[in-house]
Amino acid sequence: MKKNKLIFLLIFFFLSVLELYSQTGKKQIAEQTYQIPGMIYISSGEFLMGTEDGFDYETPxxxxxxxxxxxxxxxxTNSQFKRFVDxxxxxPPAHWKGGSFPKGEENYPVSSIAYYDALAYAKWAGKRLPTEEEWEKAARGSDARIYPWxxxxxxxxxxxxxMLGFGKPKPVGSCPEGASKDGVCDLCGNVWEWTxxxxxxYPGNTKPDPNYGEKFKVIRGGSYRQSEVIAQTVRRDFLDPNALRIDVGFRCVK
Structure with missing residues (x-):
């Protein structure tokens, strides 16, 4: 009797595993076949966030x-934001003359955008702005990369x-080799991005910082004005949500 019960339990366990595998496979296939033009799919799951080697506010x-x-x-880009403005x-951004971006810069990242303008664009486009957790996962991946690549x-x-000077922005996608493992471009440098x-x-961080609170929004990614160290995937900075900085732009999620 005990032997029959054991066999039954083993068969039940085996069938349960097969069903779970089947459902997981169906879900993955469904997710992979659903695409949004101009956007990259980031799969669900865990990733390592933060660091033990950075600034206190980047730990643990x-x-x-x-x-x-x-x-x-x-x-x-400028051209995308222009459609929103129209x-x-x-x-429009203050440095645009006559209500439009500089000639030839249609594919440059839009900048000098306050957080609330970025938020309004995202809503208009049927999207939203990323959390910093989403941003870091897109940049860092599941294997805890220092840089997206x-x-x-x-x-x-x-x-x-x-080495000298501050550099200047480039059209989006100018550094395709630097894309993340999923194919997201310009997560390192070009312009900072609102979250x-x-x-x-971070949870578990007990070190005080006078800038903590609901005063500043986190920006990510560094820019053409910072070194590669500041553009690492774990780096975070903060900015007044009403600030207009020439090296700060954004991207959306959905």
């Missing part, structure tokens, strides 16, 4: 689980500050 390193999401392959009559710095893979996250301590 911990596991974070996120559901699947889509993220723009590129930063939002459609909503929203005030891997752990070794490659100068031609990102638009960051040169929806307030600048708060």
């Amino acid at each position: 390193k911990r596991k974070v689980f996120l559901p699947a999401f889509f993220i723009d392959k590129y930063e939002v 459609s909503t009559l929203r005030t 891997g752990n070794d710095w490659e100068k031609k893979y990102a638009n960051v500050r040169p 929806t996250s307030w600048f708060q301590p």
